[in-house]
Amino acid sequence: MSARRPLPRWADVALLPVLNLVLALIVSGIVIALIGQNPFDAIRIMTVGAFGNLEGIGFTLYFATDFIFAGLAVAVAAQGGLFNIGAEGQAYLAGLGAIAVGLALDHTSWLLVLPLAIIASGIIGGLWALIPGYLQAKRGSHVVITTIMFNFIASAIMVYLLNYVLKPKGVQEPSSANVVDAGKIPQLRTWFHQFGGAPLNMTIIFAVLAVIFVYVLVWRTKFGFALRTMGHNPAASLYAGISNSRTIMTVMFISGALAGMMAVNEVLGEQARVVIDFTSGFGFVGVAVALMGRNHPFGVALAAVLFGALYQGGIELQFEMPAITRDMIVVIQALVIMFTGAMEGLLRPGLENAFMVFGPKQKAEAAARETVSTEG
């Protein structure tokens, strides 16, 4: 006898995120107006910058590649009720796998390098996430805490390695050696010059495959069944003979592996080497992407494109409107993350009430719950 009924699915996965986005844009518009700029111009510049031409689209999708991997990493763990906030550190450390493959096979072909780099970075990212997974499963240390802490450890390890181990002789900057030949994952602009300077590269194929993989894993496999059972009701999974500890460790490995694959896009697709902080906080954006995408792989893909557009549009805005500084862009991005991620439930009660009043189908469903016919 609850007062409210859940939203229909389309409203939950489409209408609500769009409303949240509109709300974020309205608040951003007010902030832009407050510093004396025209918010409508700003929105136009961002939209055109992100989708107006192939170069803009190329940048948008390049960012989206990172966000898909990070978002999937968060989403797949969330299906099991686990909150992996360590995608940043898992991706950062996984850069070692990408660069190792890139440097070792620099004389072969990218067709070989790309899949092997995905595997190597996936394994490193996965193992890095497996440690918090083990601690949660066997020792009860909460993954939220441990994955955050592991970001710092990963960062410290990478700074040490880049300064003392990976840095080639005679180089000032803390970075690894460059890959120069086949180790580079080809960017689409090498074939289609319309992409201009956009670093969109073949890694996106694996991002799309990862989306499909996560969908099949979660909703079509026995492991996915066990995972979702644990996520919804850990007591029921114990009852069902599902080993929660094994499920936790497995999904944390998969989650970390997905995060790790993000490194391939950055290290071999764009920078051609490992530099300090190449993940640029994108692992954390994955949390917002997963939230906005409702932890569903297709939702994550859409949300990732949106965030990609936001990043690319933000860069354009910075060029075109000098009054809007880099910090302002961060403010706008933060507003979108806040409204679509952290406060995604803000409009939910109001919307549910609206549906209770206006939705006949909702009423019928509510009645079906309350009134189950006892006669045939």
Added chain:
Amino acid sequence: MTQRSSGGAASEFAIELKKINKRFGPVWANRDIDLKVRRGTIHGIVGENGAGKSTLMSILYGFYNADSGEIFVNGQLAHITDSRHALQLGVGMVHQHFMLVDNFSILENVILGVEDNALLASSLSKARQELKRLADEYRLNVDPDAIVEDVSVGQQQRVEILKALYRGADTLILDEPTGVLTPEEADDLFRVLRVLREQGKTVILITHKLREIMAITDTVSVMRQGQMVATVPTSETSPDQLAELMVGRRVLLRVEKGPAHPGQTLLEVKNLVVADDLGVVRVKGVNFAVRAGEIVGIAGVAGNGQTELLESIAGMRDQRAGDVVLAGKVLSLKGDDGAHRARREGLGHVPEDRQREGLVTQFEEWENNVLGYQYDHAYGRGMLLDIAAARAQAIERMHKFDVRPANARLKTANFSGGNQQKIVVAREMEQNPKVLIVGQPTRGVDIGAIEFIHNQIIKMRDAGKAILLVSVELDEIRSLSDRILVMFDGNIVGEADPAVATEGELGLMMAGVHKEAAQ
């Protein structure tokens, strides 16, 4: 009798509903409902799950607005907009699932939401006096400073009643109040309700336990399929007649079963010692056996180790010592997938709490039909789940066990309690286990479904299965079991033959008095 409304001459009815209609799309949840609740009486409303009781009370309590019809409170026409408004009119509700803040004190819970001002201290001291007055007047003794999570379920329910009274309720609606109570706590509740009636309060009791209706109400109204089919003085009716009115056909309240023909021993529990999550030993070296073709019932007041015993046998809880032997094979229960190994050896388990353990309520029905047997080859031999096969099987079982609606894609939370329980029972029985352990098979389940589930359990017995039954409903234990074991404080304190043992004997054994002394 104090009169709350300003209406001068008081109406003899505290609540009067006229021609209430509520439709959800094509479904009539309430159709032309008339109801008169006389002031100062206890009025029972019975009906199966889904008969429309909850919708009707939701309309009275302001959760829903009726499509048409009129509500009179104390003779005054009222347009109740929300629950706050209902409370202003003196209508209070005690929900089935308590709405308390567990880590607040009882006093804090009582004033929650009705604090006088921002400073808590003055509200609290005033509330303390008022609470003491209420407790004295209605003999509802509670310790105002006790933390809610530390007190018993019965005490928590008192807090809910006190909350409603503190907010000035003259009419109390209780929704399935005894579903969570032990027999003693239920008796205690009835005593409180009688005091409330003496003091002029009006009580509306929603339940589907006919015994309670007969024991405490003055008048009873029966609902079926959204309609009010009868309102009769309780003294002029009988449980059989009420059951027939509820279901619309003759219902057997007693279980009909032939004699048991026990065969070989299928389940053997040897010196089993089990601790709970906090490490407290709850099962203290228990021994018993269940043979093929017999039902062994474990009677006992809730919390005497039955839960831990069942969980341990089912592989959900590691034992400290002892063994569980199934058809001659010692079960390996260690680890968090012990339940999987127990099932593989032929153990079916209907858990005590279907919503907490037996089902994932957010899942679609067919997914719950798979739960527990997800690694079974019937649902795919490899890593992939054979969804088509699982759905087809779910539909088949829904028809066989009369689960309504027979829609395998419906979210499980949307089924009524009785149908949810049938989903669990169907899943565990259709796997054709050697041993079936059943906890609280009919808790929160309507009469039609109770009859069905009981008959299914008997059928399993007659098919040569060994059945272990745990229930806090002594009637259920007595009518289903072929042998009764009584559990008290982690031990089996005695065995009884249901054909000869009286309720009094069993009650004394449940209270820890030894069998010889009990006789």
